[in-house]
Amino acid sequence: MKTIDIRILDQRLYAQLPAYATTGAAGLDLRACLDAPLTLEPGATTLVPTGIAIHLADPTLAAMLLPRSGLGHKHGIVLGNLVGLIDSDYQGQIFVSVWNRGQQPFKIEPLERIAQMVVVPVVQVGFNVVESFSESERGDGGFGSTGKH
Numbered sequence: 001m002k003t004i005d006i007r008i009l010d011q012r013l014y015a016q017l018p019a020y021a022t023t024g025a026a027g028l029d030l031r032a033c034l035d036a037p038l039t040l041e042p043g044a045t046t047l048v049p050t051g052i053a054i055h056l057a058d059p060t061l062a063a064m065l066l067p068r069s070g071l072g073h074k075h076g077i078v079l080g081n082l083v084g085l086i087d088s089d090y091q092g093q094i095f096v097s098v099w100n101r102g103q104q105p106f107k108i109e110p111l112e113r114i115a116q117m118v119v120v121p122v123v124q125v126g127f128n129v130v131e132s133f134s135e136s137e138r139g140d141g142g143f144g145s146t147g148k149h
């Protein structure tokens, strides 16, 4: 198992520390490190601090921030950037862009689990500039070119 360095920037999270040891779940829940509840109006987006910083260090790793299923499906609380990408050399606090795409105001409580993070492998490639590609079955067909069934 790989380990990565994590800094706890918000003292309140020390109570949650066991959750930052691996649990077998794909995603690590990220908490809204707010001082007071924050109401997000329909259509509004806000940047929420998570109280943690990670240093992946290895360029073949990245972390992705994703919505929590229940919040997204039931309340329309998703990410303003749709997916957040954490670079392997980023060392700052992780922020979540929280977007209320729903119809109702949504109150974010301090330390509420607001999004999740998953560490993913990244293949480092070099680009070989060419004039044309060797033939493939699909060619340039895309965007529904194969029909519905």
Ligand SMILES: O=c1ccn([C@H]2C[C@H](O)[C@@H](COP(=O)(O)OP(=O)(O)OP(=O)(O)O)O2)c(=O)[nH]1
Pocket (backbone or CB within 6 Å): 065, 081, 083, 084, 085, 086, 087, 088, 090, 093, 094, 095, 096, 097
């Ligand atoms: O949801 C996110 C997305 C990014 N980041 C941090 C980590 C990431 O490594 C850094 C830069 O993200 P990105 O490259 O996606 O942002 P950019 O808009 O291209 O800005 P930059 O010029 O800083 O690369 O911001 C977050 O904390 N939360």
